[in-house]
Amino acid sequence: MTHEHARAAILSVGDEIVLGQSLNTNSRWLSDRLVRAGVSVRAHTTVPDDLQLQAEALRSLALEHDLVVCTGGLGPTADDLTRGALARAMDDELVEDTIALAQVQTMLEARGRALTPHHRAQAMRPARAHTIPNLLGTAPGLWGTLHVRSTAGERVCDVACLPGPPREMMTMFESHVLARLRPPSGRTVRTRVLHTFGLAESDVAIRLGELMERKSSLLVGTTASGGVVSVRLRYEGPEPPAAADVQLDELERRVREGVGEYLFGRESQTLEECVLALLRARRESVGCVESCTGGALCEVLTRVPGSSASVLGALVTYSNELKNKLAGVDASLLVENGPGAVSAECASAMALGGLEGLGVAHCLAITGIAGPDGARPGKPVGTVFIARASRGATPPDVEVRRFQFTAEREHVRDWSCRSALAMLWQHLSGLPPMKLLREQP
Ligand code: ATP
Ligand code: MG
Numbered sequence: 001m002t003h004e005h006a007r008a009a010i011l012s013v014g015d016e017i018v019l020g021q022s023l024n025t026n027s028r029w030l031s032d033r034l035v036r037a038g039v040s041v042r043a044h045t046t047v048p049d050d051l052q053l054q055a056e057a058l059r060s061l062a063l064e065h066d067l068v069v070c071t072g073g074l075g076p077t078a079d080d081l082t083r084g085a086l087a088r089a090m091d092d093e094l095v096e097d098t099i100a101l102a103q104v105q106t107m108l109e110a111r112g113r114a115l116t117p118h119h120r121a122q123a124m125r126p127a128r129a130h131t132i133p134n135l136l137g138t139a140p141g142l143w144g145t146l147h148v149r150s151t152a153g154e155r156v157c158d159v160a161c162l163p164g165p166p167r168e169m170m171t172m173f174e175s176h177v178l179a180r181l182r183p184p185s186g187r188t189v190r191t192r193v194l195h196t197f198g199l200a201e202s203d204v205a206i207r208l209g210e211l212m213e214r215k216s217s218l219l220v221g222t223t224a225s226g227g228v229v230s231v232r233l234r235y236e237g238p239e240p241p242a243a244a245d246v247q248l249d250e251l252e253r254r255v256r257e258g259v260g261e262y263l264f265g266r267e268s269q270t271l272e273e274c275v276l277a278l279l280r281a282r283r284e285s286v287g288c289v290e291s292c293t294g295g296a297l298c299e300v301l302t303r304v305p306g307s308s309a310s311v312l313g314a315l316v317t318y319s320n321e322l323k324n325k326l327a328g329v330d331a332s333l334l335v336e337n338g339p340g341a342v343s344a345e346c347a348s349a350m351a352l353g354g355l356e357g358l359g360v361a362h363c364l365a366i367t368g369i370a371g372p373d374g375a376r377p378g379k380p381v382g383t384v385f386i387a388r389a390s391r392g393a394t395p396p397d398v399e400v401r402r403f404q405f406t407a408e409r410e411h412v413r414d415w416s417c418r419s420a421l422a423m424l425w426q427h428l429s430g431l432p433p434m435k436l437l438r439e440q441p
Contacts, residue, residue, distance in 0.1 A: 003156055004184045005067040008034050009043040011057055013072035013082060014164060018048045026071045026162075026169055033173060036191060038183030039067065040236075049073060054085035062089075062146040062157035069177070072164030074139040076118035082161050083124050083142065089159075090144050092126035100131040100140040107138045132160070132176045137168045143180065190244045192233040194255060196262040197271055197422045198436045204229045207258040211251070218251050227418045227437060228271065231255055261434060264425055271421045272300050278428040279310040279362075286424065287358035288314035289327050289350040291341065291367040292384065297417045312360050317350065327353035327365075342367055342376070344385050344400040351389035355396055362390045362427075364420040368403075370412040381407040384416050388423045399423065399433060402440040 010030050016022040024046065031041045045061060047053045054073070061068045073082035087094045101123035105115055122139050125131050132141030142161040147154060160177050162169045183189075196204060201224040205212060208231070211220045217237030223230050233251055235244040256263060265274045279286055288297045298314035301307055315326045320341050323329040329349040332338055339345040350365035368384025375381045382405040389398045403419055405412045415438065422436055 002182065003066055003158075005039045005158070005182050006184045006187075007042045007065045008039045008067040008069065009045060009061045009065040010034075010041060011054075011061060011068050011070040012044070012046040013049065013054055013070060013085075014046075015048045015079070017046050017072075026164070026166060029166070029170065030069055030071070030173065033178075034069070034181070035189060037178060037181050038187065038189045039181055040189070049079040049081055051081040051085050051088065054081060055088035058085065058089035058146060058159060059148055062148045062159075063150045063155065065157055067181075068146075068157060068159045069173075070159060070161045071169050074122070074141065074161060074163045076116070076122050076138070080139075083121075083126070086129060086142055086144055086159060086161060087126040089146055090126045090128060092128050092144075094124045095127045096120075097123050097125045097131045097140070100125065100133075103133055103140060104138050107134070132162075132172055134163060134168055135171050135175060137163060137165065139163045139168070141172050141176070143177075186238055188235065188237065188239055188241050188244045190235045190241060190248055192248055192252060193267055194231045194233070194252070194259075194263055195265045195269065195271075196229045196231065196259050197227055197264055197418065197425070198262045198434060199229055199259065200224075200437055201229050204231065204259055208255060209258070211254055211258070218247060220251070220255065227415055227422075231259065261431055264422075264429075270304075271418060271425060273304050275421050275425050275428065276301065276304050276307055276310055278425070280306075282428070284361035285310050285312050285359075286362045286364065287312045287354050287360035288420075289354035289358075289363060289365040290314055290316050291318055291323065291350070291365075292370040293366050293413050293416050294318060296413055297364060297366060297420055300417050300421070312358055315354055315357065323350060323367075326357065328357065329353060340376070342369055342379055342383060342385060344387075344402065347385035347387035348389070348398050348400045351387035351398060351400075352396060355389045355391060361392075362388065362424060364388055364424055366416050366420055368412065368416060370409045371407050372409065380404070382412050384412060384419075386416065386420045386423060388420070388427060390427060399427070401433075401436070403436075403438045404440050405438050 010027045017024050027044045047057045073080045129142050129144030144159050146157045162172050219234040221232045295316045301311045317323040317327050320334045327350045347365050347367050351363045354363035365387040369381050371381030384403045387400040405415045
């Protein structure tokens with residue numbers, strides 16, 4: 001019997017999730033993949049490692065959904081109860097699956113380990129369920145069907161049980177679950193994401209205006225994280241994919257009209273990736289001189305594969321002595337009555353010193369007060385000066401901006417890095433300097 005997967009739910013299993021000891025990243029990833037496959041996700045449920053609660057959750061989700069994707073609890077230890085819970089929900093016996101047992105054995109042999117009764121339990125499945133091969137670990141997945149009686153009569157709901165460890169879960173989903181999905185025919189879901197930096201989420205909403213009203217099959221929403229405001233575009237409706245894309249093209253054009261100059265990338269692109277792509281296209285290099293970020297800006301840049309094509313390195317000048325010795329900041333700027341280490345003058349001297357000393361085409365310099373100590377009159381915690389210096393003109397082109405971030409250390413460091421990247425991004429994109437979020441006049 002086949003039915004469409006019009007409504008799906010995700011069931012996460014694990015004490016560590018309900019107790020707040022680990023973050024449920026599996027449901028986020030699964031939701032994204034299911035929605036992109038055209039299967040609409042209507043609920044996320046989490047239960048502890050408890051056989052009865054898990055079996056009850058499966059049956060109650062089956063009343064309202066056509067598919068439940070369950071993660072966790074498939075391993076060999078006593079707290080891994082998913083096989084038993086599915087069997088109870090299906091009202092089925094647990095039987096040993098010979099093929100799965102052979103796979104568990106092969107996987108263990110490859111790791112030079114012997115089969116224990118615990119491992120053997122992983123090859124058990126409800127009699128009417130199938131196992132799903134695990135390409136990365138020993139625990140096979142399960143695929144079963146629940147039959148439940150609701151007020152509307154008998155319903156069927158498919159259940160996929162995947163391992164908890166994210167890599168195993170993702171691989172099993174891609175290799176064996178995706179092909180079993182039956183998104184409703186005649187319904188298309190297409191999504192796009194555009195990323196902006198420099199605007200508050202509420203400003204983005206104002207600029208998008210009526211586009212954000214949820215009334216047609218075209219939906220626009222925003223999410224904010226670390227200063228990046230992402231605009232999510234979604235088509236969900238009866239048109240075939242090509243026609244949906246035409247509608248999304250038009251919607252994207254209008255979104256770009258609204259936030260255009262602040263838009264830096266799309267889909268999985270990050271600000272650092274976009275900056276590095278612009279640098280690579282121009283065959284230009286970048287370096288950093290960092291005080292309050294302690295090297296974090298260079299770390300963010302070098303996390304991107306291929307960054308060595310453009311990133312030459314960084315000077316971490318946390319002390320005044322090293323600002324002078326390594327970055328050539330004039331000692332007169334750093335004395336008691338001078339502008340001080342947290343000043344526009346110092347940031348600009350650091351950027352120019354790095355341009356020269358590191359031999360780069362562009363240098364980003366950051367100096368500020370990350371806190372909790374160090375506030376001065378007129379310079380509260382969260383005050384940061386960021387400078388960008390670029391070769392090409394004589395003297396080199398330097399730009400300094402002052403920011404006032406929220407007075408929380410991690411936040412100051414994080415936003416400093418991204419604001420520095422945004423300044424370089426604006427420069428490389430040939431845009432006039434636009435005021436960034438938290439920038440002071
Ligand atoms: P194992 O064979 O490793 O025991 P399992 O299928 O039994 O796998 P769990 O024991 O429930 O899975 O979880 C194993 C680990 O997987 C957890 O400690 C956690 O690190 C990770 N994990 C489990 N569920 C999630 C989740 N929803 N999101 C992110 N990570 C998870
Ligand atoms: Mg486990």
